[in-house]
Amino acid sequence: MDTLIVVATMTGTAEMVGEDVQAAIGAERSRMVLAERAQLEDLDGVETLLLVSSTYGKGEVPEPAKPFYAMLEAAARLPALARFGVIGLGDRSLYPETFAQGGQQWDRLLHSRGIVRASAPLLIDCSTCQDLSDTSIAWVKGWLREAMTEGSR
Numbered sequence: 001m002d003t004l005i006v007v008a009t010m011t012g013t014a015e016m017v018g019e020d021v022q023a024a025i026g027a028e029r030s031r032m033v034l035a036e037r038a039q040l041e042d043l044d045g046v047e048t049l050l051l052v053s054s055t056y057g058k059g060e061v062p063e064p065a066k067p068f069y070a071m072l073e074a075a076a077r078l079p080a081l082a083r084f085g086v087i088g089l090g091d092r093s094l095y096p097e098t099f100a101q102g103g104q105q106w107d108r109l110l111h112s113r114g115i116v117r118a119s120a121p122l123l124i125d126c127s128t129c130q131d132l133s134d135t136s137i138a139w140v141k142g143w144l145r146e147a148m149t150e151g152s153r
């Protein structure tokens with residue numbers, strides 16, 4: 001199964017998580033791209049799409065990721081993808097009102113574009129989580145299992 005990991009980050013935390021997740025899945029079965037470099041063509045031939053995104057502003061996706069978000073929103077038709085999943089990073093202690101809403105935005109967008117969600121998003125509180133990558137890798141393993149079976153919600 002071919003997984004594309006799209007990383008939406010400002011200061012690199014989501015990128016670190018994306019890299020560790022990619023290493024766990026294996027380079028032959030996955031590819032990672034920063035959202036600011038991502039194009040719709042990157043989705044061609046991809047079976048599972050994983051968004052790893054932090055949150056900024058008033059619960060928004062990071063600024064550099066906004067063009068790709070808009071591309072997904074505006075595309076007349078997206079390539080057929082089997083499943084998607086989202087890992088959303090945020091800080092609940094500083095931003096309780098908008099905790100991890102960047103990830104939630106991707107989740108809502110992809111769902112609204114007709115792509116099937118495998119597993120509810122993993123939302124990680126970076127103010128307390130000591131093992132971001134381990135937590136993410138454990139979730140991704142379950143997500144991929146779900147994506148390979150019926151797994152839709």
Ligand SMILES: Cc1cc2nc3c(=O)[nH]c(=O)nc-3n(C[C@H](O)[C@H](O)[C@H](O)COP(=O)(O)O)c2cc1C
Nearest residue numbers: 009010011012013014054055059090091095099100
């Ligand atoms: C200016 C600023 C605004 C932020 N806004 C939010 C927010 O609205 N909600 C939230 O959950 N986290 C918010 N965060 C926390 C970041 O999403 C969190 O620190 C994340 O781990 C950063 O990931 P990154 O290094 O991949 O950009 C904010 C952080 C900063 C510096």
